[in-house]
Amino acid sequence: MKTLRILATGAALAAATALAAQDAPKSGGTLNVVIQPEPPGLMMGLLQNGPTQMVAGDIYESLLRYDKDLNPMPSLAKEWTKSEDGLTYTFTLHDDVVWHDGEPFTAEDVVFSVDEFLRETHARLRASLVHVESIEAPDDTTVVFTLKQPFGPCLGLFEAGTMPMIPKHIYEGTDYAENPANNTPIGTGPFKFEEWERGSYIHLVKNEDYYLEGKPYLDEIYYQVIPDAASRSVAFETGKVDLLPGGSVENFDIPRLIAMDNVCHTTEGWEFFAPHSWMWLNMHEGPMTDKNLRKAVMHAMNREFARDALWNGNGRIATGPVNSVTRFYEPDTPDITYDPDKARDYLEASDYDGETLALLPLPYGETWQRWAEVAKQNLAEIGIEAEIVATDVAGWNQRVGEWDFDLAFTYIYQYGDPALGVARNYISTNIAKGSPWNNVSGYVNEEVDALFAKAAVSPDEDERQALYSEVQNILVDDLPVAWMIELEFPTIYRCDVKDPVTTAIGVNDGMRDAWLDRD
């Protein structure tokens, strides 16, 4: 018996060794990735749009990264501590990091990046920095963030898109927007900027001086700009590109592409963003101020059909304002499932007088247009008339920002914590014309405001969970929006591309760990 066990252990060891050898990353090779639309620039401190982050995520870094359960992992900071009162966060930096121009990266760069540069340029981070009392660098490798009061999601702020590190020696004392270095970005990341042929491609090359031994594995990356969705599919099918980031191709092309030989796909890498889709219901004025009508609309939505028919079965049915992969999600909320009979009852109880509702699709491609058509049909089934209003991106921004709609599709990132990506859409202090990303519905509930405010600054995780559970129940009962689907965007790639997605931020976190299993 003992011999058998030894043999089995030996066999397992041999298999593990063989597997390890097979899976050992190989260095070298070129990765071709689709980027769409072409980013306006690559200076991540100035531009926070998706395409910029996808490319610049290879060039810039922050203090931390996050695993797929949103736990912080080392990046430029190798260690960190949080004081017991939740007011002081101390980071210890790697001491051998250099910028792409050879200058050393120090704690002074962190202080400059956050306290001066990003406080000026980064709208999303600026909202969180109100909780920060001071940022200090007692020595070259130590940074201390002192807060005014505990801020629950504080440790979630240190990812590259939210808090990219900016070289102080290049930007200090300059006009940030006009600095010539914006065209040749300098970061600490695993890849360096090499060339940008506008309209065609962006070329990054391996950072030979990267502080992690052996990384990155790839020699170079080409981000190819292909404006038409069908042509992006063709580019992948013909082998011109190796990786299609989520959302690069139309959903109806995905089954064909993933059925190809040597093609893999994953829906991982969106846990931090947690894209959550819903329809804004205009509560400023008009028919949607009627709670019964909002409930009728919610129960009329056949979201399972939309997910299966339009999103190829990808995604989860949303149960409320917090995405199920975001922290403090509460599954036990009032029922908002598809139920046409219930919807008709609520419609009967409402003041709806048969007027036609203006329904705004999201102008991000065919799937959203079709989804609006499905929603229109769902509404018609219970007796609500809706008219789809055609817009382009700029028109959509304006109409939604100016509250010129009855129902409007959208999806919004949650950034790992309700205090960062959920509260902003429901608190009454965030009602202002001009932005499609705030409390667009115009929902006002003092209790909700107070719960979100208290949960954000509570130092106790259990208390935060209780507060967020309570607020989720209130919101699902009030229905300031009609939550639709927790979206999943598959990243499609050739199977010999290994580890393209290793964190909760997916391909936007750079290709530091990616390698090619090619000879």
Next chain:
Amino acid sequence: MLRFIAARLVKAVFILLAILVLNFMLIHAAPGDPAAVMAGEAGAADEKFLQDLRERFGLDQPFGVQLWTYLKGAVQFDLGFSYRQQMPVAELIWDRLPATLLLTATAFVISIVFGVIAGVLAAQMQGTWWDTLISSVALLFYATPLFWVALMASLLFSVVLGWLPGFGYETIGADYTGLARVLDIGRHLILPATTLGLFFTAIYVRMTRASMLEVSRLDFVKTARAKGLRNSLIQRRHVLRNALLPVITLAGLQAGQIVGGAVLTETVFAWPGIGRLMFEAISQRDYNVILGVFFISAAMVLLFNLITDILYGIVDPRIRLAR
């Protein structure tokens, strides 16, 4: 003739200014501005973010001031700064110009050469199967949406047959030089240039055929035949030359679009030209880029109209004399 050209040039300058003003007003009438689009792309924007952007781009100024600033720059050939691409518009257009010129000029040559030859053949073989075949194919290409033809061509020749690259200007990362690069670009050019050329080829075929048949029934052709001239000489010297007038008009119009690019073709084939630049600029409300491309296109259309008028005079002496 010189006075005529000078007068036309002065008129052209005023037309160009009127076009600039009208375009400026039209673009600003569309909902949404570049600051809102950029804020939208950032996924988050507060008042300060939007205000900063609008101040930086001068969008917080009254409409009249914005228009005046733009016109002042335009007359000095300063087309302004691209809000989104973060670089001067003239530089952007200049960067994209070679790709666009290569595509549209190749399509121009393809369409004129094949269109006129096929049109002449169809006219000479009127009523035969060849005439029916040429006319039917021309009608098919004329009626089929360019976008669809482009996609099908890409699928057939790139995905199914694997003969030609389906997108892009050259092989990315290949770093070809010299003849190898020319051949590489040539391979990438075949599908977009042919697709773009097909539509105009079809028009040239139909127009040349109809015009040839019309002219060949006129009295001076009958006279030429009565004089016993050879048919080939009649066709070449009398019929074709006169039948080319409408073709030249159309060629002038097409040539005017050469610099404006080809929005659909460039988009489907990821051709980095001006048409695509404009398409993207419109959806992003990048006002200065849109206006810059319109400005250059309008100037080219005016220029080629002038050239067409002069060519008319050369081809048809009656027009020259009338002046």
